[in-house]
Amino acid sequence: MQVMIMGCGRTGSALAVRMHGEGDQVTVIDLDKTAQGRLPPGFGGVFRHGNGVHRRVLEEAGIAHAEAFVALTANDSANIVAARVAREIFRVPHVLARLHDPAHAEAYRELGIATIGSVQTTVNRVVQLLHHLTLEPHQTFGNGETLLVRSRVPDYLGGRNAGELNVPGEIGVVELSRRGHSQIPEPTTPLEPGDVLSFIVAAGSLGRLRSFLDGKWSS
Amino acid sequence: MKVIVVGGAGLPEQVAAVLRDAGDQVTVIDSGLGREQALADAGLHYVVGDPLVPATLEAAGALKADVLLAVSQSDEDNLVISLLGKRRCGVPKVIARVNDPATEALFDATWGVDAVVSPATALVEMIRVPVADPTVS
Numbered sequence: 001m002q003v004m005i006m007g008c009g010r011t012g013s014a015l016a017v018r019m020h021g022e023g024d025q026v027t028v029i030d031l032d033k034t035a036q037g038r039l040p041p042g043f044g045g046v047f048r049h050g051n052g053v054h055r056r057v058l059e060e061a062g063i064a065h066a067e068a069f070v071a072l073t074a075n076d077s078a079n080i081v082a083a084r085v086a087r088e089i090f091r092v093p094h095v096l097a098r099l100h101d102p103a104h105a106e107a108y109r110e111l112g113i114a115t116i117g118s119v120q121t122t123v124n125r126v127v128q129l130l131h132h133l134t135l136e137p138h139q140t141f142g143n144g145e146t147l148l149v150r151s152r153v154p155d156y157l158g159g160r161n162a163g164e165l166n167v168p169g170e171i172g173v174v175e176l177s178r179r180g181h182s183q184i185p186e187p188t189t190p191l192e193p194g195d196v197l198s199f200i201v202a203a204g205s206l207g208r209l210r211s212f213l214d215g216k217w218s219s
Numbered sequence: 220m221k222v223i224v225v226g227g228a229g230l231p232e233q234v235a236a237v238l239r240d241a242g243d244q245v246t247v248i249d250s251g252l253g254r255e256q257a258l259a260d261a262g263l264h265y266v267v268g269d270p271l272v273p274a275t276l277e278a279a280g281a282l283k284a285d286v287l288l289a290v291s292q293s294d295e296d297n298l299v300i301s302l303l304g305k306r307r308c309g310v311p312k313v314i315a316r317v318n319d320p321a322t323e324a325l326f327d328a329t330w331g332v333d334a335v336v337s338p339a340t341a342l343v344e345m346i347r348v349p350v351a352d353p354t355v356s
Contacts, residue, residue, distance in 0.1 A: 053295060054321045077271060077295035081325065088329070103272045107299050110306055 004029065004066045004092075006052035006082050007073035011098070011118075013038035015070065020045045027061050031073075052082045058090065068094040072116075076104045083113045117143040124203050135206055135213075138198070145203050148174075151213050153195040162197070163187025165212060170205035174198050220244070223279050225270045225300055226290040226316070227252055234288065235263050246279045270300050273307045281308035290316035290336065298322075298330045305331025 001024045005012050008030035017040060020026045026045030029052045030036070036047045050057035052071070063069070069086035071079035076099060083097040099108055099115040108115045124144030128137065137147040157165075162173045162185040175198035176185040183189075191197075201209050224235040225248045232247065232254070239245045239262075247258055247265040258265045268275030270289075281287060287304040289297040297315045304310040315330075317323045317337040326335045 051319075051321070053325075055324060056321065075295065077293060077299045081295045081298050085325065101269075101271075103269060106273050106307070107271055107303060110302060 001067045003068040006071045008035035012072040063090045071097040150198050153191045155193040158193040162189045172200045220285040222286045223284045224288045231290045286312045294322040301331040
């Protein structure tokens with residue numbers, strides 16, 4: 001993949017090294033010439049000094065051939081503007097932008113720009129680790145707002161139906177493994193102690209799911 | 220007219236004062252740069268907040284404003300403020316300042332900008348226009 005990264009800070013440089021290591025063609029752009037020093041000696045990608053908001057800089061960096069554009073500067077406005085230019089003027093198929101201040105999320109949403117929320121991701125992860133250690137996610141979506149978690153069905157839930165654990169908008173039972181066989185359960189499928197369930201759950205509802213599984217469930 | 224000015228010290232506040240003196244209802248958005256005392260001293264109405272957040276624009280009266288001036292020293296901020304002012308608050312006339320001529324091409328209706336103020340471009344245009352020779356009639 002040909003990827004263009006705007007912002008050669010800690011994240012941008014680490015991403016550049018990683019993607020180059022995975023065989024991608026990487027171009028990094030930064031306003032600051034000295035930012036090139038964050039890339040390791042012998043970095044096989046390209047570093048370009050310039051403002052990624054400038055059309056000419058993007059063109060000279062080869063944006064016409066880019067399959068992905070990632071805006072990772074420390075400035076939310078610059079990330080928004082560059083991401084929109086990449087997507088709407090240069091039609092780059094995959095555009096991502098970092099969001100520093102969650103209060104700016106509205107501006108990104110207004111333009112439909114997919115965001116990497118450093119703050120939100122960190123907050124979700126810390127709460128996950130501190131409050132919900134027993135529910136280690138198999139997969140997280142977006143910036144950690146939605147998770148896929150698996151858990152054994154506790155004895156006390158035996159005989160309940162899978163659908164009784166569903167909470168619209170918060171928790172959904174999406175898979176059931178029983179004696180090595182996996183199925184997508186119906187809401188009416190009875191649970192057995194020892195079953196392992198996969199739940200899709202909103203980050204804010206992990207506490208609720210945990211209390212179901214810990215036996216604090218009342219219906 | 221109801222006018223909202225975003226941009227900080229210097230030109231933005233001077234424009235705000237001139238408009239206020241001309242009888243317009245002017246609100247300045249101070250993005251926490253420590254201008255509160257200066258704004259109060261100048262007798263300018265202001266709200267404190269991040270202009271990149273729609274709630275701040277709304278608190279400044281953007282939903283009922285006639286004009287929004289996005290005239291800060293950051294072109295990227297001016298574009299995003301213009302966009303939010305136009306799309307989220309429906310401000311009829313959005314005027315944005317271009318600081319860096321290389322970004323001027325972006326300042327158009329796709330960002331909610333109705334009119335552009337570009338000091339550099341204005342100066343260059345002025346330089347290109349010949350001065351009228353008073354000896355020629």
